[in-house]
Amino acid sequence: MATSDPVYLRVVEDIRRQITDGSLPPGAPIPSRAQLTRKYQVGETAARHALRVLAGEGLIIGRVGSGHYVRERPDLTTLHRWRYLDHPAPFAADLQSQGRRVTWDWHSEPIEAGPDIARRLRLKETTPLTKTRYVYRADGKPLQLATSYEPLEFAAHSEEERRSLVARMYAHGIKITEVVESVHTRVPRPAESDALDLAGGVHVLHVERTHWAGDRPVETSDIVIPGDRFRVTYSMPI
Amino acid sequence: MATSDPVYLRVVEDIRRQITDGSLPPGAPIPSRAQLTRKYQVGETAARHALRVLAGEGLIIGRVGSGHYVRERPDLTTLHRWRYLDHPAPFAADLQSQGRRVTWDWHSEPIEAGPDIARRLRLKETTPLTKTRYVYRADGKPLQLATSYEPLEFAAHSEEERRSLVARMYAHGIKITEVVESVHTRVPRPAESDALDLAGGVHVLHVERTHWAGDRPVETSDIVIPGDRFRVTYSMPI
DNA sequence: ATCGCAAAGTTGGGGCTCCAACTGCCATCG
DNA sequence: CGATGGCAGTTGGAGCCCCAACTTTGCGAT
Numbered sequence: 001m002a003t004s005d006p007v008y009l010r011v012v013e014d015i016r017r018q019i020t021d022g023s024l025p026p027g028a029p030i031p032s033r034a035q036l037t038r039k040y041q042v043g044e045t046a047a048r049h050a051l052r053v054l055a056g057e058g059l060i061i062g063r064v065g066s067g068h069y070v071r072e073r074p075d076l077t078t079l080h081r082w083r084y085l086d087h088p089a090p091f092a093a094d095l096q097s098q099g100r101r102v103t104w105d106w107h108s109e110p111i112e113a114g115p116d117i118a119r120r121l122r123l124k125e126t127t128p129l130t131k132t133r134y135v136y137r138a139d140g141k142p143l144q145l146a147t148s149y150e151p152l153e154f155a156a157h158s159e160e161e162r163r164s165l166v167a168r169m170y171a172h173g174i175k176i177t178e179v180v181e182s183v184h185t186r187v188p189r190p191a192e193s194d195a196l197d198l199a200g201g202v203h204v205l206h207v208e209r210t211h212w213a214g215d216r217p218v219e220t221s222d223i224v225i226p227g228d229r230f231r232v233t234y235s236m237p238i
Numbered sequence: 239m240a241t242s243d244p245v246y247l248r249v250v251e252d253i254r255r256q257i258t259d260g261s262l263p264p265g266a267p268i269p270s271r272a273q274l275t276r277k278y279q280v281g282e283t284a285a286r287h288a289l290r291v292l293a294g295e296g297l298i299i300g301r302v303g304s305g306h307y308v309r310e311r312p313d314l315t316t317l318h319r320w321r322y323l324d325h326p327a328p329f330a331a332d333l334q335s336q337g338r339r340v341t342w343d344w345h346s347e348p349i350e351a352g353p354d355i356a357r358r359l360r361l362k363e364t365t366p367l368t369k370t371r372y373v374y375r376a377d378g379k380p381l382q383l384a385t386s387y388e389p390l391e392f393a394a395h396s397e398e399e400r401r402s403l404v405a406r407m408y409a410h411g412i413k414i415t416e417v418v419e420s421v422h423t424r425v426p427r428p429a430e431s432d433a434l435d436l437a438g439g440v441h442v443l444h445v446e447r448t449h450w451a452g453d454r455p456v457e458t459s460d461i462v463i464p465g466d467r468f469r470v471t472y473s474m475p476i
Numbered sequence: 477a478t479c480g481c482a483a484a485g486t487t488g489g490g491g492c493t494c495c496a497a498c499t500g501c502c503a504t505c506g
Numbered sequence: 507c508g509a510t511g512g513c514a515g516t517t518g519g520a521g522c523c524c525c526a527a528c529t530t531t532g533c534g535a536t
Contacts, residue, residue: 006489032516043491048518064517065498244519270486281521286488302487303528 007042011050014040019059019070030060030068108132245280249288252278257297257308268298268306346370 018024031039036047051068054060060068111131256262269277274285289306292298298306349369 008489034516045490045492049489051517062517063499065515066500067516246519272486283520283522287519289487300487301529303485304530305486 006046007040008046008049008053011036011040011042011047012053015050015054016059024070026070028070030054030070032067106132244284245278246284246287246291249274249278249280249285250291253288253292254297262308264308266308268292268308270305344370 015024015030024030030051033044033047033051036042036050037044040047051060051062055062055068059071061071062068108130109132111129113129253262253268262268268289271282271285271289274280274288275282278285289298289300293300293306297309299309300306346368347370349367351367
């Protein structure tokens with residue numbers, strides 16, 4: 001029973017759900033503090049805090065004297081999005097320079113996080129995700145295996161995106177030689193730079209990273225590849 | 239007179255100053271809510287809000303039942319750090335593959351932001367910064383010019399770092415073909431993933447980006463290069 | 477000298493209220 | 507008909523309070 005959660009979270013989660021599933025489209029007004037207290041039977045403090053959290057996540061924006069509104073470009077796909085890559089990798093740039101043709105295919109299957117992945121990605125062990133095994137080939141001959149763990153919704157709309165992402169990775173000549181992981185979250189704007197406008201607010205992306213080489217964390221540098229629907233960060237040791 | 243600022247900001251700014259100038263070293267306890275109300279003559283709400291903001295910035299960390307403490311690795315150098323790059327750039331990887339030797343040198347001078355830079359980096363026009371002009375050469379012959387605007391403290395400890403940064407950029411084969419800018423800030427942890435430990439908390443970096451090609455913003459991808467004292471993000475259109 | 481325990485202090489959640497500044501809208505007046 | 511003024515609603519700052527859960531500390535008993 002997780003009913004002992006803070007009540008403001010109930011409000012946050014309900015509104016967030018409505019935004020993410022489209023019931024509250026961009027531009028739509030969020031109920032005011034007074035309305036929220038009535039609707040969810042909570043105090044003003046909780047209602048206010050919920051609005052602050054949502055505004056911090058960049059999902060809504062407050063206008064003094066007017067109200068809170070769903071952000072125009074909430075970039076929902078980057079909310080709690082991550083992938084876990086394991087590309088032990090000699091890579092396309094090298095191989096192609098040797099005149100060899102590099103191809104790849106993959107197979108995805110749904111699994112639960114399990115203790116190891118759960119610990120690394122800080123998820124519950126029961127979190128459903130998609131495990132994808134890539135097979136890279138040079139001139140048709142299997143060359144290497146790579147593994148990627150992704151949240152379900154990511155995998156959902158990724159058939160052609162997956163191909164284009166990998167292709168872009170290759171185009172950049174990225175060499176991924178270690179096990180890496182990245183966690184993407186929309187993020188509170190810093191307290192200083194506040195007023196982002198409803199319309200074309202700056203793209204705010206928070207990348208929290210822990211990198212692993214076997215058991216010990218390693219310093220890495222990241223490549224953020226923005227797609228039309230999301231951004232992905234590829235990390236590599238430097 | 240800007241004495242009509244919110245009072246909680248007075249508290250935030252004073253404590254932040256003490257942390258950044260070292261009067262409050264890592265691990266040092268921050269006055270409790272009760273003490274802050276007395277010390278700054280503010281209400282509990284303001285004291286509490288100030289602590290929340292500082293915790294959000296990652297400068298301090300709250301421990302229930304114990305108190306707030308200065309974070310162990312506050313990574314002050316990444317606080318409000320940015321550079322503005324203008325590398326119109328054919329680059330080392332290409333040239334070197336053609337067997338040419340690429341070198342570069344630079345000259346820095348202090349200036350004020352001025353209207354153009356101020357607008358792009360959202361600074362005051364009088365903000366002091368360092369303008370650095372790079373000259374890239376292939377086999378000794380001048381090849382291209384690049385411009386970089388940086389905050390003063392950055393330029394201060396950068397003689398050899400500058401060289402190694404540029405070298406790493408080259409090593410990664412980065413091609414920067416547009417005017418880009420990046421703003422680095424320490425950032426509130428997302429409301430979800432809370433407990434970062436005092437000691438080895440995960441490196442949290444917030445990169446807020448606006449990219450310009452002439453007058454219109456462009457989609458870019460980023461390369462974050464972590465140094466020992468700071469991280470720098472290089473952005474490039476994809 | 478060590479152990480256990482209670483008291484004091486602290487955070488974080490939550491409630492209630494007041495107010496200044498601002499927005500939106502409607503009605504009234506010229 | 508258009509401009510103006512006023513009123514209701516909203517946000518964000520601020521104050522004060524209560525409480526549960528937790529940590530620290532110091533005291534007293536063994």
